[in-house]
Structure formats: structure tokens, C-alpha cells
Amino acid sequence: MFNxxxxxxxxxxxxxxxxxxxxxxxxxxxxxxxxxxEALGKEYTPKEKPAPIFIVGPFVCGFVSTVASAILIYALxxxxxxxxxxxxxxxxxxxxxxxxxxTAINPNIPRPLFYGLISGxxxxxxxxxxxxxxxxxx
Numbered sequence: 001m002f003n004x005x006x007x008x009x010x011x012x013x014x015x016x017x018x019x020x021x022x023x024x025x026x027x028x029x030x031x032x033x034x035x036x037x038e039a040l041g042k043e044y045t046p047k048e049k050p051a052p053i054f055i056v057g058p059f060v061c062g063f064v065s066t067v068a069s070a071i072l073i074y075a076l077x078x079x080x081x082x083x084x085x086x087x088x089x090x091x092x093x094x095x096x097x098x099x100x101x102x103t104a105i106n107p108n109i110p111r112p113l114f115y116g117l118i119s120g121x122x123x124x125x126x127x128x129x130x131x132x133x134x135x136x137x138x
Contacts, residue, residue, distance in 0.1 A: 004074045012137035013070050016130040017063040023129065024058055027122045036118050041110035062126070065096070069127070070134050084135035085128060092127030096120070 028036050029046065037044040069091060078087050100123055101116030109115050 004071050007074055008067075008070045009134070009137055012134050013063075013066050015137065016070075016133040017059065017066040019133060020062045020066065020126040020130055021059045023126055024062065024122060025055075028118075032118050032122075035114075039109070039111045039115035039118055066130050066134075069130050073131060073134050074138075078131075078135055079138065081132055081135060084131040088128035088131030089124070091131070092124035096123035096127055 033046055034044045069087075072091075073084065073087060076087070078084055097116070097120030100120045101113070104112035104115040104119070106112070
């Protein structure tokens with residue numbers, strides 16, 4: 001396990017985490033901000049400045065999952081883009097999107113499946129991007 005951590009290209013991990021974070025920022029504001037607010041049962045307020053935790057928190061969580069993906073990509077010896085896309089799909093749907101939908105299914109989310117569709121599709125796409133970046137900049 002320790003050998004894998006020392007073999008990982010940390011520049012690729014940081015680039016992948018930053019890319020995922022930027023995509024998330026755009027996804028939940030510019031691309032789907034209105035729909036995301038609707039899924040949460042809130043009024044859409046695009047000019048509202050988010051608290052720092054809503055910027056730093058997702059980046060830290062994304063960085064942790066990017067490191068986990070990098071460890072698995074190296075452990076599984078994934079070296080082609082096609083295999084990276086398969087890996088990203090499995091992680092994106094099997095863990096990230098399904099967990100997002102599961103988390104949304106509670107009384108505090110007024111439209112859980114709609115929320116799951118918006119958030120889950122971001123996590124799926126992000127997982128694909130992370131896997132490809134880590135594979136290409138190995």
C-alpha cells in the first residue's frame with residue numbers, strides 16, 4: 001500500500017481534484033443552479049455569496065475521493081483511457097451517484113430523485129474526468 005502512495009503522480013491528483021472542483025462549482029451554479037435549488041426546495045439566489053465551507057469543504061472531499069481513485073487506479077494497473085473510463089463509470093455510478101441518491105432519500109430533501117439526478121450526474125462525470133486525468137498523467 002505504501003508503495004502505491006509513493007508511486008502516485010501527485011500533480012495529476014491535484015489537477016484532477018481542481019478540475020472536479022471547478023466542474024462542481026459550475027455545475028451547481030451556472031449549469032444547473034436553478035434546478036439544484038428547485039430540487040432542494042429553495043429559492044434560486046445566484047448572486048448570493050457562499051460561505052467558505054461551501055467552497056473548501058467540497059474541494060477537500062473531492063481531493064480525498066481523488067486520492068482514493070488514484071490509489072485504486074495504480075493498484076489495478078489501469079493504464080488505458082478506455083479502462084480509466086470503465087473504472088470511472090463503476091466508481092461514479094456504483095459508489096458516488098448511488099450514495100448521493102441514497103443520501104437524498106430522506107425527509108429533508110423535497111425532491112430526492114431530482115436531487116439525485118442533478119448531483120449524481122455531476123459525481124458520475126467528475127469520476128470519469130478524475131480517472132482519465134490520473135491515467136493520462138501517470
